[in-house]
Amino acid sequence: MEQVIQLEKVNKWFDDFHVLKDIDLTVTKGQKIVVCGPSGSGKSTMIRCINRLEAHQKGHITVHGTELTNDLKNIDIIRKNVGMVFQQFNLFPHLSVLDNISLAPIWVKKMPKKDAEEIAMSYLEKVKIPEQAKKFPGQLSGGQQQRVAIARSLAMNPDIMLFDEPTSALDPEMIKEVLDVMIQLAEEGMTMLVVTHEMGFAKTVADQMIFMDEGRIIEQATPHEFFNNPKSDRTKLFLSQILNH
Amino acid sequence: MSVIIQSLSRNKFYNWVYKNLFSSWVNTIMTIIAVIFVYEIGTFFLNWAIFNADFRTNFQGELITDRTFCSKNISPGEYGACWAIIYARWDQFMYGLYPIEETWRVNITYALLPLAIIGILFDKLPYRKLFIYFTFLFPFIAYFMLYGGPGLSTVGTNKWGGLLVTLFLGVTGIGLAFPLSILLALGRRSKMPIIKSLCVVFIEFIRGVPLITLLFTANVMLPLFLPDGVNPDNLLRALVAVTLFQSAYMAEAIRGGLQAIPKGHIEAADALGLTYWQTTRKIILPQALKIAIPPIVNTCIGLFKDTSLVLIIGLFDLLGIGRAALADMTWTKLYYEVYVFISLVFFIFCFGMSRYSLYLEKKLKTDNS
Numbered sequence: 001m002e003q004v005i006q007l008e009k010v011n012k013w014f015d016d017f018h019v020l021k022d023i024d025l026t027v028t029k030g031q032k033i034v035v036c037g038p039s040g041s042g043k044s045t046m047i048r049c050i051n052r053l054e055a056h057q058k059g060h061i062t063v064h065g066t067e068l069t070n071d072l073k074n075i076d077i078i079r080k081n082v083g084m085v086f087q088q089f090n091l092f093p094h095l096s097v098l099d100n101i102s103l104a105p106i107w108v109k110k111m112p113k114k115d116a117e118e119i120a121m122s123y124l125e126k127v128k129i130p131e132q133a134k135k136f137p138g139q140l141s142g143g144q145q146q147r148v149a150i151a152r153s154l155a156m157n158p159d160i161m162l163f164d165e166p167t168s169a170l171d172p173e174m175i176k177e178v179l180d181v182m183i184q185l186a187e188e189g190m191t192m193l194v195v196t197h198e199m200g201f202a203k204t205v206a207d208q209m210i211f212m213d214e215g216r217i218i219e220q221a222t223p224h225e226f227f228n229n230p231k232s233d234r235t236k237l238f239l240s241q242i243l244n245h
Numbered sequence: 246m247s248v249i250i251q252s253l254s255r256n257k258f259y260n261w262v263y264k265n266l267f268s269s270w271v272n273t274i275m276t277i278i279a280v281i282f283v284y285e286i287g288t289f290f291l292n293w294a295i296f297n298a299d300f301r302t303n304f305q306g307e308l309i310t311d312r313t314f315c316s317k318n319i320s321p322g323e324y325g326a327c328w329a330i331i332y333a334r335w336d337q338f339m340y341g342l343y344p345i346e347e348t349w350r351v352n353i354t355y356a357l358l359p360l361a362i363i364g365i366l367f368d369k370l371p372y373r374k375l376f377i378y379f380t381f382l383f384p385f386i387a388y389f390m391l392y393g394g395p396g397l398s399t400v401g402t403n404k405w406g407g408l409l410v411t412l413f414l415g416v417t418g419i420g421l422a423f424p425l426s427i428l429l430a431l432g433r434r435s436k437m438p439i440i441k442s443l444c445v446v447f448i449e450f451i452r453g454v455p456l457i458t459l460l461f462t463a464n465v466m467l468p469l470f471l472p473d474g475v476n477p478d479n480l481l482r483a484l485v486a487v488t489l490f491q492s493a494y495m496a497e498a499i500r501g502g503l504q505a506i507p508k509g510h511i512e513a514a515d516a517l518g519l520t521y522w523q524t525t526r527k528i529i530l531p532q533a534l535k536i537a538i539p540p541i542v543n544t545c546i547g548l549f550k551d552t553s554l555v556l557i558i559g560l561f562d563l564l565g566i567g568r569a570a571l572a573d574m575t576w577t578k579l580y581y582e583v584y585v586f587i588s589l590v591f592f593i594f595c596f597g598m599s600r601y602s603l604y605l606e607k608k609l610k611t612d613n614s
Contacts, residue, residue, distance in 0.1 A: 053512050079518040090513035094531050103527060104517035149513075156517060 001028035004160060004191055005050060010059035012045060019045045020056065021215040027160075032192045034202040034223075037212035038238065043195045046212070047162045050193070051082045063160070080108065083153035087165040089145045091137035091152070097124070098133040101152045108156065116155075123151035127181050143174030147181055154185075161185065163194040197242060203227065211235045294585070297325035301332055309333075311575040330576045331586050337566050338586075341406015350390045350397065351409055357383060358416065366601060384420070402480040406561035408590065410480065414552040414562070415594075418487035419545050425488065426495035427534075431525065433500055444496075451493035456551050459486040464558045483555045487548065494544040502537030503529065535609065542602040546595045553591075563587050 005027035012020040019042045027033060035043045048054040049061060052068055052075045061068040063078045091100050101120035105111045111119075124130045127147035129140075137145055146166060153161065163182065167175045179201050186192055186205045196202065202209060202223060209226035211219040211234075219226065219235045230236050266276040302308055303316040304324065312318060315327035331338065340348050361383035364376025391409075393399035405413065432444035451459070463486035468476055477485075506529055514524040534541075556565035567583040570576055 051516055053515060076518060079516060082516075084513075084516040086509060086513060088507075088509050090507070090509035092510060092513075092528055092532075094535070104519060107523050107527065108518040152517070 003027070004029050004064055005193075006060070006062045007046075007050075008060045008062075010046075010049065010056045010061060012042075012049065012054065012056045012058075019215050020049070023059070023215075023217060025210070025217065025220075027191060027193065029159075030189050030191055031207050032186050032190075032205050033194070033208045033210060034206040035193065035195045035210045035212060036197055036199075036202070036238070036242075037218075040214075041212040042215040043210075043212045044164050047084075047164060047193050047195055050160075050162060051079050051084055053084075080156065081158050082160045082162060083156060083158035084162045085146070085149050085153055085164065085166045087168050089137070089142070089149045089169070091145055091149055093137050095136075096133070097129075097135055097137065097140070097148050100137065100148060101155045104152070104156050119155055120151070123154050124148070126154070126184075127151045128177075141174060142170045143177045146170065146174075146178045150178075150181055150185075160191045160193070163192065163196065165195050165197075167196065167198055199227075199243060211238065213238075293325035293581075295325075297323070299324065299327045299329055301329060303327075312577065312579060315579075326582050326585070327579055328582055328586075330570060330579045330582055333576065334566070334570045337570065338407045338563065338590075340409050341561050341566060342404045343400060343406070343409065344404065347398065347400055350400075354387050354390045355412075357386065358412070362416075384417075402478050405480060407566040408563050410555070410560055410562040410565075411549075411552050413480070414484060414487050414555065415545075415549040417484060418491050418548060418552070421484075421488045422491035422495050422548075425492040426499055427530065429492060429496035430499035430503055433496065434503055448493045448496055451489055452497070456486070456490050457554055457557060459490055460554060460558050462486070479558065479560055483558060483560055487552060487555075490551075491544065491548045494547070495541055498540035498544055499533060499537045501540060502533035502535070505536050506532050539602045539606050539609075542598055542605070546598045546602075549594055549598070550591060563590060 003026055005025070007023050007025040010020055010023040011018070021042075023042075023046060025033075025046075035047065037043050045054055049056045049068075050063065055070075056068075064081055066074050066077050068074060068078060091097075092103070095103065098117060098120050101123060102113070102116035105116035105119055106113055109116075121130060121133060124133055127150055129144055129147055132140060132144060132148070137148065140148065150166075166182070167178050170178065175198070179198060182192070182194070182201070183205055192205075194201075194206075206223050209219075209221055209223050210217055211226070211230075211232075213234050218232050219230060221231075226235075227239065230239060267273045299309060299316050303314050303319065305316075305319075307314055309315060309327065309329035310333075312327070312330070315329065316324035317327060336343075336345060336348065340351050343351055360376065361380045364370060364373050364380050367373070370376060388394075389397065391400070391405070391413075392402070429444050429448055432440045433448065435441045435444070460483060463482040464479065467482050467485060471477070510528055510532075511524060514528050519527070553562055553564040555562050556568065561569060564587055567587045571578075571580060571583055
């Protein structure tokens with residue numbers, strides 16, 4: 001299998017606080033990995049290191065054979081291939097939905113405006129809200145905003161998608177519409193790294209489960225193993241808390 | 246039906262008056278004092294400025310050509326203001342010593358100025374793009390019209406004065422300071438330590454020094470920094486000082502706007518692969534400037550008034566021209582008339598800016614984005 005992301009002994013500190021400790025992780029093409037763990041365990045920081053929203057201080061991160069260093073050129077190359085969806089959507093409130101999505105194709109890929117808007121419309125159809133194209137983010141529900149954010153990311157045609165707790169800021173009745181889009185994306189073969197506590201989603205989609213705590217990967221296993229036969233006590237405790245609440 | 250509505254609305258009026266003006270003894274007393282105060286001041290001022298005032302002729306119907314013709318100087322105690330000084334000095338108040346036969350050039354520039362500004366002020370203006378193009382064209386037109394060039398005789402800035410100098414310093418100072426202040430505000434938030442410290446030092450230095458000091462400095466020291474033979478005229482020196490001063494204050498206003506942009510927007514733009522300048526231009530500035538417009542307008546009001554300080558370095562702005570008029574033996578001692586007139590002109594411009602700022606604040610609140 002082709003390796004698309006490789007983390008080797010990655011360490012990161014926020015000042016004195018050691019957030020990531022010797023993280024090793026390999027992601028192959030088309031793999032769907034769900035990362036879970038208590039808050040402060042470093043799971044968000046880990047995926048934010050993959051597109052350099054955070055810089056790691058020790059170890060190596062390689063995406064598609066390009067290593068992430070301070071070299072801005074490498075960062076640009078990697079960011080063009082890696083899409084990201086945030087907990088807070090982070091849509092640009094002063095731009096219409098269509099402009100939000102077509103902005104990066106126009107400015108980063110230097111696409112003519114008309115083509116970029118066509119692409120934007122096609123992705124809006126994919127996330128099932130083409131009728132919202134002319135609206136502004138503030139006029140949409142949380143679920144709709146997050147779907148726009150997914151479409152915005154997909155419009156750059158990335159081959160890896162990072163999701164940082166994409167449903168945590170949503171009202172319960174809107175979670176499903178976002179997860180449905182993500183499941184569809186998974187079925188199409190996208191390589192996905194998802195930080196989430198939606199265990200139903202994990203069971204349906206994930207090839208691999210990762211459990212993190214205190215900056216370490218505690219357990220990595222297939223969903224079947226992970227849910228039915230967790231090895232560490234810490235994982236068992238976490239699962240009992242999150243599945244029984 | 247209409248009678249009922251009338252009595253209802255009359256009731257409403259009485260209720261409002263009762264609730265707001267006479268609800269308690271203290272309130273009633275305050276209301277009465279305030280009414281007496283406003284009435285006394287108001288009638289005194291109106292009598293002085295309008296009803297008992299001379300405009301072009303005195304109470305005997307003679308055209309006033311010097312101060313001895315003023316009614317109040319002929320018959321002291323009975324008459325109010327003598328506005329003839331404003332009429333007599335009108336051209337100087339408007340143009341300074343600009344040659345009379347060329348003042349049409351200034352008038353055209355004055356007339357074009359609102360057209361150059363309107364596109365910036367109202368974002369829903371029809372044909373706004375065309376107005377914005379004109380905004381960028383205007384400085385060249387204004388330079389050509391005011392200073393001269395092919396086909397127009399040159400009028401040196403030493404001849405400029407009055408409202409022309411006030412508006413020139415105010416509008417040009419603000420116009421030049423705006424792009425500079427954006428760079429300063431961005432620089433102050435830059436991750437590059439040298440750029441950041443340069444901007445911080447510049448902003449804090451300028452803000453820590455009175456404008457008068459900067460004007461003196463520019464007037465005396467600017468020639469020292471320039472190569473021999475380059476000797477910028479006084480107005481240009483003042484413009485440099487005013488621009489630097491304004492840019493520091495505006496930069497701080499813009500920084501406030503920049504700080505209001507959530508970090509997530511920048512991360513999202515980064516994740517999409519946008520460059521720093523693309524993110525700044527497309528994501529950060531449109532949002533930040535919108536938030537910062539009310540405080541920016543406030544600094545503009547401050548600057549517009551502060552331009553009157555240039556009389557210290559020998560420029561004749563509106564206030565300087567007024568003082569020159571008072572120094573003229575024909576008109577001397579008509580202080581009130583001159584200062585009231587100058588205040589009125591400043592007030593019109595500053596009040597306009599202040600209303601605009603209020604309008605924007607309301608608009609920003611109702612905007613859904």
